[in-house]
Amino acid sequence: MKIIEPGTYFMQGDEACVEGAIYAGCRFFAGYPITPATEITERCALRMKEVDGVAIQMEDEIASIGAIIGASWTGTKSMTATSGPGFSLMQENLGYACMTETPIVIVDVQRGGPSTGQPTRASQGDVMQSRWGSHGDYEIIALAPNSVQEMFDLTIEAFNLAETYRVPVIILSDADIGHMRGTFTVSDNIKIVTRKYHTKPVKYNAYAYDENLVPRFPKFGQGHRVHITGLTHDISGYPKTTFPAIHQVLITRLVDKIRKNEQNICRVEIINPRAEYLVVAYGSPSNSVYELAEKNKNIGLFRPITVWPFPEGLFRKRLKGVKKCLVLEMNMGQLFWDIERTALKSGCRNTELFTKLGGDVHEPDEIVKELGL
Amino acid sequence: MKFFDLYRKDRWPHMFCPGCGIGTIMNAFYYAIAESGLSQDKAVFVAGIGCSGRIPGYIRGDSLHTTHGRPLSFASGIKLADPSLKVIVFSGDGDLGAIGGNHFINACRRNIDLTVICINNYNYGMTGGQVSTTTPAHFKTSTTPSGNKEYPFDLSEIAVAAGANYVARWTTYHVKSLIRSIKKALLKDGFSFVEVVSQCPVHFGRRNKMTAPTRLLNWIKENSIPRAKIKQITDDTLDLNVQGKISIGEFIERNRIAYTKLIGVCK
Numbered sequence: 001m002k003i004i005e006p007g008t009y010f011m012q013g014d015e016a017c018v019e020g021a022i023y024a025g026c027r028f029f030a031g032y033p034i035t036p037a038t039e040i041t042e043r044c045a046l047r048m049k050e051v052d053g054v055a056i057q058m059e060d061e062i063a064s065i066g067a068i069i070g071a072s073w074t075g076t077k078s079m080t081a082t083s084g085p086g087f088s089l090m091q092e093n094l095g096y097a098c099m100t101e102t103p104i105v106i107v108d109v110q111r112g113g114p115s116t117g118q119p120t121r122a123s124q125g126d127v128m129q130s131r132w133g134s135h136g137d138y139e140i141i142a143l144a145p146n147s148v149q150e151m152f153d154l155t156i157e158a159f160n161l162a163e164t165y166r167v168p169v170i171i172l173s174d175a176d177i178g179h180m181r182g183t184f185t186v187s188d189n190i191k192i193v194t195r196k197y198h199t200k201p202v203k204y205n206a207y208a209y210d211e212n213l214v215p216r217f218p219k220f221g222q223g224h225r226v227h228i229t230g231l232t233h234d235i236s237g238y239p240k241t242t243f244p245a246i247h248q249v250l251i252t253r254l255v256d257k258i259r260k261n262e263q264n265i266c267r268v269e270i271i272n273p274r275a276e277y278l279v280v281a282y283g284s285p286s287n288s289v290y291e292l293a294e295k296n297k298n299i300g301l302f303r304p305i306t307v308w309p310f311p312e313g314l315f316r317k318r319l320k321g322v323k324k325c326l327v328l329e330m331n332m333g334q335l336f337w338d339i340e341r342t343a344l345k346s347g348c349r350n351t352e353l354f355t356k357l358g359g360d361v362h363e364p365d366e367i368v369k370e371l372g373l
Numbered sequence: 374m375k376f377f378d379l380y381r382k383d384r385w386p387h388m389f390c391p392g393c394g395i396g397t398i399m400n401a402f403y404y405a406i407a408e409s410g411l412s413q414d415k416a417v418f419v420a421g422i423g424c425s426g427r428i429p430g431y432i433r434g435d436s437l438h439t440t441h442g443r444p445l446s447f448a449s450g451i452k453l454a455d456p457s458l459k460v461i462v463f464s465g466d467g468d469l470g471a472i473g474g475n476h477f478i479n480a481c482r483r484n485i486d487l488t489v490i491c492i493n494n495y496n497y498g499m500t501g502g503q504v505s506t507t508t509p510a511h512f513k514t515s516t517t518p519s520g521n522k523e524y525p526f527d528l529s530e531i532a533v534a535a536g537a538n539y540v541a542r543w544t545t546y547h548v549k550s551l552i553r554s555i556k557k558a559l560l561k562d563g564f565s566f567v568e569v570v571s572q573c574p575v576h577f578g579r580r581n582k583m584t585a586p587t588r589l590l591n592w593i594k595e596n597s598i599p600r601a602k603i604k605q606i607t608d609d610t611l612d613l614n615v616q617g618k619i620s621i622g623e624f625i626e627r628n629r630i631a632y633t634k635l636i637g638v639c640k
């Protein structure tokens with residue numbers, strides 16, 4: 001098989017992710033084995049060769065993310081996959097990708113933590129780490145799939161967003177979704193975004209940008225002779241580390257190119273848009289809500305598919321007329337803080353967190369009870 | 374590639390201290406790459422963090438200044454994703470031997486076509502002269518005020534043991550040989566490694582009664598002996614140690630098939 005063709009397939013979430021990546025044009029993968037993301041590394045080893053790509057197992061996760069950043073500078077769409085412990089190791093180079101505006105995709109199939117924790121059990125413990133894990137100020141994009149279908153779809157979306165905004169995109173999956181087997185459909189009209197390159201050698205100003213705030217990409221080997229650094233730089237790309245104004249301009253742009261595009265980036269799923277009892281859930285736990293919402297039209301689901309940036313605008317709109325918000329998370333409350341903050345701003349004072357840890361699931365009747373119905 | 378074309382003149386003046394050995398090494402590198410016949414626009418210059426990490430910032434070509442200790446990871450990705458590029462890495466002894474040590478031995482073993490030039494100045498220059506994995510035993514640094522009580526790594530011997538295809542060590546005194554070795558390394562398939570022992574008068578020299586760059590360079594010169602002769606020195610004082618010597622020369626030349634060829638991305 002080369003690139004997956006339109007049709008319906010039965011696969012594991014991790015495997016569907018690899019097919020999505022290849023479909024999106026990913027031709028370089030570097031990773032280090034870790035449960036529950038190992039299947040991604042293994043399938044890449046098998047599949048990249050068939051599409052004239054390269055997959056390599058590096059000596060650790062730091063090297064893995066380094067390698068995909070390097071590969072991306074040759075204009076090759078690149079991905080790595082890991083779980084909590086490896087994701088922790090990647091944080092410094094993740095910040096490097098933000099600073100140098102390198103498009104990459106990182107799959108984090110979350111497991112219980114901290115530390116080695118629960119290798120085979122699902123969790124959502126890395127939500128805040130995916131937002132704030134590296135040092136300094138930056139904005140990032142993270143997507144949370146809740147099915148095998150979305151492991152395919154959102155991997156493609158992740159590449160499209162990475163290419164559009166020149167930013168690392170994280171797929172925040174979890175052990176349940178990564179290891180789940182199920183069907184997914186490949187349609188025949190999937191949009192693929194290709195990177196915008198400089199056509200003529202830039203010589204100077206590697207980071208010249210226009211009003212959309214995203215510079216064109218000067219890929220290596222084309223005579224651009226650019227210097228790319230993680231140090232604070234101006235549009236020339238050269239280090240300028242001691243001028244407050246230059247740092248301010250750079251960081252503001254890195255943040256604004258995401259914040260100002262929140263509307264174009266954020267996607268959510270809304271079920272029963274007028275329900276007064278609103279369950280807010282993403283990733284695995286959201287699957288506990290569908291049947292409930294089907295049976296009781298006064299129970300709604302608000303599911304951030306884009307976790308970062310937090311879809312604040314869409315959430316505020318949905319909050320009109322909501323009596324109670326119940327947040328389902330497989331952590332001690334992480335996205336909860338943004339959800340509660342937004343709810344308070346919109347006048348909803350009744351937001352509660354319903355936590356499940358250790359790989360346990362939110363049972364539908366427990367959700368009903370927590371809603372006070 | 375023409376010698377003067379390689380200067381990124383719009384970045385002058387450079388940031389290196391007076392008397393630093395990096396200027397000599399850059400000159401040697403310019404000579405070697407100009408003679409090598411490689412294309413300037415098909416080369417990528419990669420570095421980690423440190424004084425040595427700043428070298429690619431002064432070379433007119435695509436260059437990637439990465440994170441501390443990790444340049445080999447980035448370089449591996451570049452080479453594997455676009456094998457038409459010649460990828461050259463500059464690294465310091467701390468970058469390569471301490472924080473990046475694991476990447477270093479694995480890169481030697483993996484044998485991807487990369488040329489690595491390591492500037493070994495016996496200490497952490499950029500951060501003000503702290504102890505490094507190569508600091509000779511008993512020498513003083515800012516974090517070993519009573520002298521270094523650890524024994525140093527021999528980066529070139531490690532590269533040999535770890536499987537690099539080409540390994541040579543010279544010093545900033547042995548410029549002609551250095552140019553020859555860099556050129557050879559650049560044209561070698563697989564992983565090639567050139568270590569250059571270099572003077573850091575401002576930090577290492579100052580703390581060890583060799584503040585004058587010439588004194589430090591002279592000390593390096595007088596302590597350098599060909600690797601072939603090093604066998605005569607007893608093992609417990611071997612190499613880059615105060616009581617030992619700096620072994621120089623070409624350490625190994627072998628022809629293990631490069632990884633890039635084995636996986637079929639290079640012919």
Ligand SMILES: Cc1ncc(C[n+]2csc(CCOP(=O)(O)OP(=O)(O)O)c2C)c(N)n1
Nearest residue numbers: 422423424425441465466467468497498499
């Ligand atoms: C993760 C991380 N830790 C520490 C530092 C601080 N730091 C910058 S350069 C350096 C050491 C450089 O020494 P070496 O690699 O020998 O290069 P030199 O400056 O001597 O050329 C350190 C520790 C850093 N930039 N990143």
